[in-house]
Amino acid sequence: MKSLIAFHNILKKDINNYYLKPPNISWGIIFPLSWTLMQLFRSVDSNILELLPGLISTSILFGTTSMLAVTITFERSGRSFERLLLAPISLNTLMLAKITGTILFGIFNAFVPIIFASFFINLSDINWIIVILAVFLIAITSSLTGLLVAVSAQQVFEAQTISNFFRFPMLFLCGLFIPVSSLPEFLKPISYCLPLTYGADILKGAINNNNFLPYKLCLIMLLIFTIGLFTISKYIIEKKQNR
Amino acid sequence: MTMISVKNLIKKYGDFAAVNDVSFDVKKGEIFGFLGPNGAGKTSTINMMIGLLKPNSGRITINEIDVIKQTKKAQEIMGIVADESNLYNEMNGFENLCFCGALYGMKKKEREHKARELLKLFKLTDASTKTFKSYSKGMKRKLTIAAALIHSPKILFLDEPTTGIDVESSRQIRELLLQLKNNGTTIFITTHYIEEAERLCDRIAFIVQGKIVASGTISELMDKITQNHNVHIITNKDVQDYITDFQKCFKESKVSLKKPNKLVIETEKRIPLLPILKFFQEKEIEVYEAKEIHPSLEEVFIKLTGIETSVLQKEKGGF
Numbered sequence: 001m002k003s004l005i006a007f008h009n010i011l012k013k014d015i016n017n018y019y020l021k022p023p024n025i026s027w028g029i030i031f032p033l034s035w036t037l038m039q040l041f042r043s044v045d046s047n048i049l050e051l052l053p054g055l056i057s058t059s060i061l062f063g064t065t066s067m068l069a070v071t072i073t074f075e076r077s078g079r080s081f082e083r084l085l086l087a088p089i090s091l092n093t094l095m096l097a098k099i100t101g102t103i104l105f106g107i108f109n110a111f112v113p114i115i116f117a118s119f120f121i122n123l124s125d126i127n128w129i130i131v132i133l134a135v136f137l138i139a140i141t142s143s144l145t146g147l148l149v150a151v152s153a154q155q156v157f158e159a160q161t162i163s164n165f166f167r168f169p170m171l172f173l174c175g176l177f178i179p180v181s182s183l184p185e186f187l188k189p190i191s192y193c194l195p196l197t198y199g200a201d202i203l204k205g206a207i208n209n210n211n212f213l214p215y216k217l218c219l220i221m222l223l224i225f226t227i228g229l230f231t232i233s234k235y236i237i238e239k240k241q242n243r
Numbered sequence: 244m245t246m247i248s249v250k251n252l253i254k255k256y257g258d259f260a261a262v263n264d265v266s267f268d269v270k271k272g273e274i275f276g277f278l279g280p281n282g283a284g285k286t287s288t289i290n291m292m293i294g295l296l297k298p299n300s301g302r303i304t305i306n307e308i309d310v311i312k313q314t315k316k317a318q319e320i321m322g323i324v325a326d327e328s329n330l331y332n333e334m335n336g337f338e339n340l341c342f343c344g345a346l347y348g349m350k351k352k353e354r355e356h357k358a359r360e361l362l363k364l365f366k367l368t369d370a371s372t373k374t375f376k377s378y379s380k381g382m383k384r385k386l387t388i389a390a391a392l393i394h395s396p397k398i399l400f401l402d403e404p405t406t407g408i409d410v411e412s413s414r415q416i417r418e419l420l421l422q423l424k425n426n427g428t429t430i431f432i433t434t435h436y437i438e439e440a441e442r443l444c445d446r447i448a449f450i451v452q453g454k455i456v457a458s459g460t461i462s463e464l465m466d467k468i469t470q471n472h473n474v475h476i477i478t479n480k481d482v483q484d485y486i487t488d489f490q491k492c493f494k495e496s497k498v499s500l501k502k503p504n505k506l507v508i509e510t511e512k513r514i515p516l517l518p519i520l521k522f523f524q525e526k527e528i529e530v531y532e533a534k535e536i537h538p539s540l541e542e543v544f545i546k547l548t549g550i551e552t553s554v555l556q557k558e559k560g561g562f
């Protein structure tokens with residue numbers, strides 16, 4: 001019960017202090033929107049449906065990773081994060097509370113291109129249950145990737161730099177824009193090490209029916225990434241206390 | 244009853260031992276002060292006691308809870324004031340306090356009630372709806388202390404609570420700490436202000452380069468350096484000519500003249516004043532003042548640590 005109160009209030013504080021702040025809301029809408037428009041103009045003749053998985057994934061990836069750089073690294077440099085570490089709540093509860101806000105933000109981000117696309121095309125053939133599941137899992141793994149960067153970096157600036165260092169390569173290696181099968185041989189293994197590869201593949205399956213991996217495998221891989229990233233982040237936070 | 248027990252605590256950063264075999268006990272309801280210069284290891288010690296930093300070795304128990312093994316359980320009864328005001332800039336005073344209460348699992352009604360009470364106690368009610376970032380340094384520190392008290396902790400840890408803030412806020416903070424102590428809260432405080440330690444603390448430990456050089460109540464610390472008793476006497480006229488006579492009458496004492504009408508009598512054991520007064524009366528000399536002088540805590544600190552007190556005040560600004 002006590003943990004629940006703490007969890008709820010950490011989440012509420014983050015939403016009020018960060019996610020609902022005008023700059024972040026507008027980033028959450030404008031970024032996916034302009035990304036969507038850019039892709040549409042670039043390839044007028046292409047099918048919007050074909051682009052949708054990429055747009056959704058990109059929106060989630062950028063939304064979540066940029067936010068955690070703020071909500072954690074910023075609080076760490078201002079030392080208010082110490083307060084959370086010193087509260088009588090488990091580290092698991094604390095980490096869950098911190099990423100739940102980001103996951104929600106990621107899901108919100110994902111629906112910007114979807115809603116936008118719905119004005120132009122018929123989306124009734126899409127398997128929505130699978131899409132929502134994929135969006136949820138991509139949001140979780142992206143948030144956890146962001147968490148890992150946020151707890152490793154010392155400053156907001158550093159966290160953002162590291163984020164960019166892996167975000168862009170990740171986009172091009174995850175099979176969204178270039179199918180994994182057409183990647184040079186030496187890049188393929190890297191592609192299989194990225195959570196986004198599996199998340200994007202589920203989306204492609206649900207929206208365009210052209211996934212190249214079975215759903216089950218993707219789900220298992222995403223679950224493994226979730227547990228793995230969570231454990232590593234937790235380990236880093238604990239290790240920092242032993243400096 | 245022992246509330247805090249620290250045994251053989253060691254913290255190394257690389258090869259450098261910042262805290263080097265520190266042991267002490269704090270009794271329930273007392274204010275215990277850690278007094279030491281910059282880099283002495285005060286913050287490192289406090290951070291280990293609150294479970295933020297892991298020691299290399301040693302034991303810490305708080306209310307009989309092992310802090311290293313049962314960190315979260317121990318943290319439930321701790322109030323913690325870090326050496327920086329670390330609340331949330333975007334939130335106002337009231338919201339900050341309520342949030343801190345929620346972290347300790349307090350229900351909405353309970354934490355809001357306590358928050359209002361604390362804002363009043365700290366004279367911050369008017370500022371309760373202003374954002375934390377708009378507060379002055381002194382107000383920030385007061386709210387940070389209030390936040391540490393929201394869940395009514397049994398033990399309060401404060402790392403240099405009055406460093407770098409205005410005189411009036413410092414005074415208010417000291418007054419509140421004494422009030423808390425009277426209500427039974429155990430307080431562990433670090434400071435580099437001798438005066439503050441003297442005014443607040445029941446017991447003090449001097450810490451220098453990671454080691455406790457001396458500890459005890461103020462009078463115990465003073466006893467450590469005073470072997471002799473000093474009585475100083477002020478008269479109405481020049482007593483220079485009577486010194487030899489005086490020395491003959493009081494053989495166990497050592498007399499020295501500080502001014503023509505001021506002398507200091509040093510003795511191993513305490514001596515009664517009446518014979519001294521009579522001696523001067525016979526010579527038709529009036530004695531205006533006769534009192535035993537004690538060393539100041541500052542002198543004790545200098546003698547025991549070999550550190551000039553000016554070093555303590557450096558960098559952080561005095562009272």
Ligand SMILES: Nc1ncnc2c1ncn2[C@@H]1O[C@H](COP(=O)(O)OP(=O)(O)OP(=O)(O)O)[C@@H](O)[C@H]1O
Nearest residue numbers: 243256261279280281282283284285286287288435
């Ligand atoms: N994370 C760290 N890594 C390396 N050395 C450190 C670290 N933290 C503290 N130290 C060193 O350990 C020593 C003790 O530091 P500590 O902060 O505990 O001192 P302090 O008594 O609180 O000083 P101050 O009055 O300046 O706050 C100092 O020499 C400091 O440089």
Ligand SMILES: [Mg+2]
Nearest residue numbers: 285286326402
């Ligand atoms: Mg310090």
